[in-house]
Amino acid sequence: MRRIGVVVNPVAGMGGRVGLKGTDGKVAEAVERGATPRAPERAIEALESLARHAEDEIDLLAAGGPMGADEAVAAGFEPAVVYESAGAASSTDAADPPETTAEDTRTAVEAFVDRGVDLVLFVGGDGTAVDVAAALDDVEARGDAATGDDTAAEETPMLGVPAGVKVYSSVFAVSPRDAGRIAATFERVEDREINDIDEDAYRGGAVETELRGVRPVPVSEELQSSKQLGGGSVETLAEGFVRDIDPGTTYVLGPGSTVGAIKERLGFEGSPLGVDVWRAAPESVEAESYHEPASPAGELLVRDATEAEILDAIEEPAVVVVSPIGGQGFVFGRGNDQISPAVIERCDLEVVASRRKLDDLNVLRVDTDDEDLDESLRGWLKARVGRFERRMMKVV
Incomplete structure (x- = not known):
């Protein structure tokens, strides 16, 4: 017993x-x-x-x-x-x-x-x-x-x-x-x-x-590691992301320094540990600015948003942008609960991370409180690690 x-x-x-x-x-x-x-x-x-x-x-x-x-x-x-x-x-x-x-x-x-x-x-x-x-x-x-x-x-x-x-x-x-x-x-x-x-x-x-x-x-392999801060420059990653901004798209930008570098490139001071919602301008508005990665045209809709504010701000097409927690690999469920299942289901997913961070991770993890959604997110995805480079990572 x-x-x-x-x-x-x-x-x-x-x-x-x-x-x-x-x-x-x-x-x-x-x-x-x-x-x-x-x-x-x-x-x-x-x-x-x-x-x-x-x-x-x-x-x-x-x-x-x-x-x-x-x-x-x-x-x-x-x-x-x-x-x-x-x-x-x-x-x-x-x-x-x-x-x-x-x-x-x-x-x-x-x-x-x-x-x-x-x-x-x-x-x-x-x-x-x-x-x-x-x-x-x-x-x-x-x-x-x-x-x-x-x-x-x-x-x-x-x-x-x-x-x-x-x-x-x-x-x-x-x-x-x-x-x-x-x-x-x-x-x-x-x-x-x-x-x-x-x-x-x-x-x-x-x-x-x-x-x-x-x-x-x-003792178990299914224990999470202590939170570790990922190191290394993410400047080229942020530059590459901004160059690929799609006109008219809503971006739900998660917390952390990696996504923070993207927010800076987008031209606004984001919430370091919160979720911000930004929408790119339509292609017909200042389309030439999309060739300049430092300042694409767009609008910050909500800073440090709650789940309800994110849902109100989303207009499709929409993309959730998150970076896994260093040492643990969680993409959802640790520190970004505002990005709820209801939000995720309305968006595409973009995972960004430095090479160094991913070098320390064997897999990525999700814990959204919705087992069906977690199961749908499991499998392989391409995480952006540089201006053009991506790395295949498995979500478990």
Whole structure:
């Protein structure tokens, strides 16, 4: 029998599609912008996968209500509730999201460890990962007062189901389904990093990462790597992209420095970590300017757009332009949730990346919350790596 403790941050990821780039301290604003919970559905998907892949009986412990128990019941389990949050309601209604705290997460994790779980399975983003790791570290530091054994928590691995806006740590599975399978079948663990960023600085355009801990995690090829910044010049790539601009086309330009170089070539200051929508002028308007890559004719329609603003601005033909996250390879589902399935389905796809970034990636990945869409995106594509050059990359 395998004993697993499940804790869910029910508001994780709510800020993504409404352009907040994080949910810490922004739940009310996210709700005002029309955000809906993301974590509960991903928790259910992970737990259903856990049930499918379990070879032995699973003894599932959970935090109460929307912090784990509700999702476990929805996935077919009968969990033992070991902690109830005073602020958590039983509903995940977007208009009244549960009021849970980091302390709730930590207390639930400590209760899991007290009951000897083999794994802490958590659902959230980097902030939730930090809280889980801190709780394990605290229990480990205190040790067992009766026996002097201070190794119990050290031997308790953690595994993340990605549900946050930013998922930089290497303790997360690639997808909820992978998380469930790994939790059911893992045999070994290895130390991996927990990273987090300053959300206020992130919203201001600066990525300030910090190593917050190292904890044992199940060994699997379906774990994501820590976020690494790609290096190398992207000037020729941006120049080539701008030379190929199609008149009258709407471009949905994702975050990151590579796409940022394209925005600069298009003649506007884009949102470094947000999504901007730009439309090229019709061919009949200043057509000769398309031969000058530095300043093609066009109009910035929306800067730092939400999903709804992107959908309102799109006029076909339209192209989504994104660059994979260095070290991880995610094209969708990490830091660009505004580019939702509804947006992707209305656009063609252009992937751009430096040679150096792709040299460090074996494959590209997608995690859009829509399995049918993910499946349609899988396969081979040509990523632009230079002025004229492209490289075949496999999306898995």
